[in-house]
Amino acid sequence: MDNASKPAPGVPDELQRRLGVPDAVTIGLGSMIGAGIFASLAPAARAAGSGLLIGLAIAAVVAYCNATSSARLAALYPASGGTYVYGRERLGEFWGYLAGWAFVVGKTASCAAMALTVGSYVWPGQAHAVAVTAVVALTVVDYVGVHKSALLSRIIVAVVLAVLAAVVVTSLTSGAVDTAHLDIGPDATAIGVLQAAGLLFFAFAGYARIATLGEEIRDPSRTIPRAIPIALGITLVVYALVAVSALLVLGPDRLGSAGAPLTEAARAAGADRLVPVVRVGAAVAALGSLLALILGVSRTTLAMARDHHLPHGLAAVHPRFKVPHRAELLVGAVVALAAATTDPRGAIGFSSFGVLAYYAIANASAWTLAPAEGRPTRIVPVVGLTGCLVLAFTLPLPSVITGAAVLVVGAAAYGTRRMRR
Template sequence: MASPALERRLGLGDAVALGLGSMIGAGVFAVWAPAAHAAGSALLVGLGIAATVAFANATASAQLAAVHPTSGGTYAYGRAELGPWWGFLAGWSFVIGKTASCAAMAMTFAAYVAPPGAERVVAIIAVLALTATNLLGVTRTALLTRVVVVVVLIGLAVAVGGALAAPDAEGRLTGIPYGGDLYGVLQSAGLLFFAFAGYARIATLGEEVRDPQRTIPRAIIVTFAVAIVVYVAVGVGVLHALGPDGAASSADPVATAATTGWPWAGPIVRVVAAAASLGALLALIAGIGRTSFAMAREGDLPRALAVVHPTRHVPHRAELALAVVVVALVATIDLRGAIGFSSFGVLLYYVVANVAAWRQHGEARRYPRALQVIGAAGCLVLACTLPWPSVAIGAATVAIGIVYRIVRLRIGDHRNCPR
């Protein structure tokens, strides 16, 4: 008996909400401190570089999604346009990078709301609760994400307003406490890219979106446009209120910036930051579950994961397996370096997306090939300028995946040999 298929239940608003829920999450509250430490007053230059690379990636994803409206995102696009190995590299990079992001989002949420000593327990509860929400069905995921997005945007508006109202902020945008060398600017761009990568979640829902050839490209571009406006506003506000040195030294720069102008705004921003972490975690679980489902369907992950629930129409085994791995990470590992590791995996994912989009021609082509060149080259440069432990661990994990696939293929060839 064939496994039930995923159902096309999501419209443009749902897809945009899921994308924003992934992009405007914990990253917009947490990424400014390490980025400011790397780039100093050139933080906004790093943001501009990250946005340029992310825009190129967004157009590549939109172009590919219009032709390949299927689950799996660049994993599916890479297989279709370039071959199975390219698809596997994209899918594996996405899964490992975003699994680390899930753990980081859960622990960020717990850092804002949990009493001292209970952070890991609260983070685990958050993972289990949001996995259960996803298992109820993707339309419920989209509805909850809409609510979270609205709350986060209101909270960020309060934060920006408080930051810009700071009475003693003159001149802070022009201070250069860290020198702002090119390597630091590029490293800040790689770290800031972590916050931009959420629009990939829209593409992974290709089999659950109505009229995907139109809806997915539009949703990706709309999501990116809204996110860049929000990030620029928050970045300017943080620098205006705190300056680069204050942003770099703050554990919660957005909340701290808000209180410089409006002292009452701090608790509101912290609550919103917790909500943003939950929104990003919710969307991440949905996206990774569907990429894992697509990879299992092709045999690149255990085929037992390629099962859709008969009534909820969600890839429940893939999402349950993800929850087990994330809980294990939260319970055992210090994830302060998870942003760099996640960025490494996601940047490799988009290298494949840009190469695949560059290969398209004729009616499939929607954007100039120059954008794909900028996207691929930019991803490689940013990946190489991330903190070296993130690069080393990321490269080793990618190598493990490649060895796994080689062994699986050889076992399959051996079984298929005539006796």
């Protein structure tokens, strides 16, 4: 067994398979329906203008292909690690490493985006200060071993769905609705629509959480392929309703310039009393996502450090709290720095680049499956791989340059380590 698959000290060799389809769908919804929709609508509208909904549809198609490829791979390799495992097993050690590296850097940027979402909705004038404070506080929470429970995840999903439903109903029934805002105008360029799709992909990326729980799902070869499309479909419906309602009352220009788009939608609909509720809902969603992301990135860092893909000292586990404390402190410090110096659009773009690279490797891995291994229809990994690459390289140029540079640095570090070995 590879070190990446070894359990932590005191953890049984095999996790208990106790999750069925409803449980897996709930976990997927908890990972997707969160702060992403509160954060990604504005930068996507700025890029696509009136073509926002086309961008959402493209993002959903690519997400579906990625989800299908991931589901088939997870059914074949029902172990924790996701594409870090699939790439290694199907394409070779380098591609598994690169997937893990892309995940770590992409999700670290996601942490910064979530922290900035908290700041944008809670205290717009001091968004960066609030973001850094949130990162420090939640890093401490993770450090002492307090993790988000399954019950808390369900509560957060319920709160977020209630807030989104309130925004949708209030917007669609208000006098501010203007159906002309849905017309596709000359501002909807092809590049802008693809940029929006890449940015909106940020809000869909949580479905991989189902696949990474392969060791805890009953009959994973049947459960995972069923649960992922269901969770993705529900999420798409919710996001489409939110995007349509925000466009109808704000229009693409106002939506694109909004710092807190759903708050602005509530104001435009004449529901000022709903504004504090939206702010609380966004903060709850973002804090829940941030807590889970810091936890997930630090654990992936731990696994890669155990494999010596990252400095081995990061694999240290605190003797009292039983957490990878060095990895958590490093992740927290990097995220705090990013939250203090970047803007939400930059963080979302960089995160999307890393996550799209991660799923490109997942689709390439799925392409290598034989029919007897549950290979999806050939068009699925082809569209998924092509879509990931196209969306990644049509993101805003600073995100592309920075993301590509970080991947090159990771590849160079891998090559240097191999030469030393």
